[in-house]
Amino acid sequence: MKPQIEIVTGDITTLPVDVIVNAANPSLLGGGGVDGAIHRAAGPALLEACKVVRQQQGECAPGHAVITLAGNLPAKAVIHTVGPVWQGGDHQEARILEEAYRNSLALAAANNYRTIAFPAISTGVYGFPRAAAAEIAIRTISDYLTRRPLPERVYCVCYDEENARLYQRLLTQQGNDTDA
Template sequence: MKSRVHVLHGDITQVAVDVIVNAANSSLLGGGGVDGAIHRAAGPALLEACKKVRQQMGECPAGHAVITQAGDLPAKAVIHAVGPVWQGGEHREAELLEDAYMNSLQLALANGYNSIAFPAISTGAYGYPRAAAAEIAVKTVSKFLIRRALPDQVYFVCYDEENAHLYSRLLTQQGDEDTF
């Protein structure tokens, strides 16, 4: 059986999948790191879509996710997942990070998307320890895929080689990995 989970080393804004997940902040209006890169690559249409979501629901709290059009990205949509800010691990960070991944997967499923690309949510400016975040990401995605046909392909897109090796190692331990 062909693996459904893959690790890519590269730029998430260049990945041709149905839906790209943005490691968003609660304002949904762009920021630094992957959030800023996705907003820059998508162009002004993404910011306008995010502003509409903000007008309807206000800020997006940690653990939640919303979906918008993708603008100029090579994807059909962007799911904006808000991960937790690392505060030492005693403030429900693991639960909120798992929720961010799970809610993203639920949105992809609800919209019938076959492929989804995740960045390492909360590991940049939000300071979540990379190894712990990767374990939560891999565990949550694997648990979700066991009982669902969609998404058919999940990509962990790592901007740096160190993180790509971390995800590859975790997936190899599970016996479910393709690395590109």
């Protein structure tokens, strides 16, 4: 079966997928935006799991990813990845964002997860330009999926219709099949 990418508009915390990706901050202890929404929806078990990860390894560096249980979410697990803070584009932000997507996909595959949902990493308070971030996301996910059997389906979850149209246009240009 050919891997698929699907663009979805809505709340990532409600998707019945194997794993959702949290656009976390290095502390892993929750924050604003999608990070805060995931922590609120998952309940206190997620925060406790993140505290254990912190005790074991310290903060999560930009581009890296860690996995925890999902608490009250419909997903089986949460992969927390830290995207780059936009500093104008001259501080390897694109490479770090690619690593965040690639490392999240690799962690999902290593745990035999078939479905994964990504938010638009780094496009909120971290300020990464939405169009550039979307292009990196679609290119990196597509490249990864053409070379590996897992995950089988990736959802790019957009908070609003404007971002969803941007992702869908890039996906169509990339020539990917979707069920959307």
